[in-house]
Amino acid sequence: xxxxxxxxxxxxxxxxxxxxxxxxxxxxxxxxxxxxxxxxxxxxxxxxxxxxxxxxxxxxxxxxxxxxxxxxxxxxxxxxxxxxxxxxxxxxxxxxxxxxxxxxxxxxxxxxxxxxxxxxxxxxxxxxxxxxxxxxxxxxxxxxxxxxxxxxxxxxxxxxxxxxxxxx
Numbered sequence: 001x002x003x004x005x006x007x008x009x010x011x012x013x014x015x016x017x018x019x020x021x022x023x024x025x026x027x028x029x030x031x032x033x034x035x036x037x038x039x040x041x042x043x044x045x046x047x048x049x050x051x052x053x054x055x056x057x058x059x060x061x062x063x064x065x066x067x068x069x070x071x072x073x074x075x076x077x078x079x080x081x082x083x084x085x086x087x088x089x090x091x092x093x094x095x096x097x098x099x100x101x102x103x104x105x106x107x108x109x110x111x112x113x114x115x116x117x118x119x120x121x122x123x124x125x126x127x128x129x130x131x132x133x134x135x136x137x138x139x140x141x142x143x144x145x146x147x148x149x150x151x152x153x154x155x156x157x158x159x160x161x162x163x164x165x166x167x168x
Contacts, residue, residue: 001128002112003119004102006143006153012098015144017091019060019164020079023072024086026054041066045135045155046126057089061160066124071152096168097144099161104139122154 030036033052040047041056043065054066076089107113116139119125125133135155137143142161145153156165 001119003121003131004113006120009100012100014096014168015099015165016093016096016168017164018166021089022058022086023055023089026050026052026056028085029056044157048124048126059160060164063160096147098147100143102137102139102141102143107139120153120155123152
């Protein structure tokens with residue numbers, strides 16, 4: 001298992017998320033907080049324990065993830081709530097994020113990642129061995145992070161990034 005230190009990456013660029021998402025508080029999906037953390041959420045980046053105070057999000061590609069309500073509201077405006085209680089959330093135009101594409105050339109130049117895969121530490125993620133909050137990446141994926149809080153980073157699969165973000 002190889003973990004990429006993203007703090008050492010140079011050449012970050014900027015993008016804006018443009019696609020809407022759906023969101024719903026976890027507590028409305030699983031009502032018993034005591035057992036909620038026993039379940040794993042299967043995201044594109046790995047399996048992670050469910051956060052009882054988190055919001056469950058679904059993207060345009062049907063991809064699922066979780067985040068805290070305060071983070072959701074920093075980046076999105078709730079524009080509608082459907083009859084099943086799902087919030088339709090539109091990205092705020094001023095919420096610009098930094099990104100770095102993990103290219104094959106980048107990985108080839110780093111002997112630890114020559115197989116084209118690895119992990120980064122995120123605020124959410126799976127536990128592998130003794131390492132919590134790991135998110136899987138492969139060549140072509142994008143690492144996205146907050147411009148303000150560089151510990152707030154995550155992996156976005158190439159196809160999803162290209163269909164839901166706009167390069168600035």
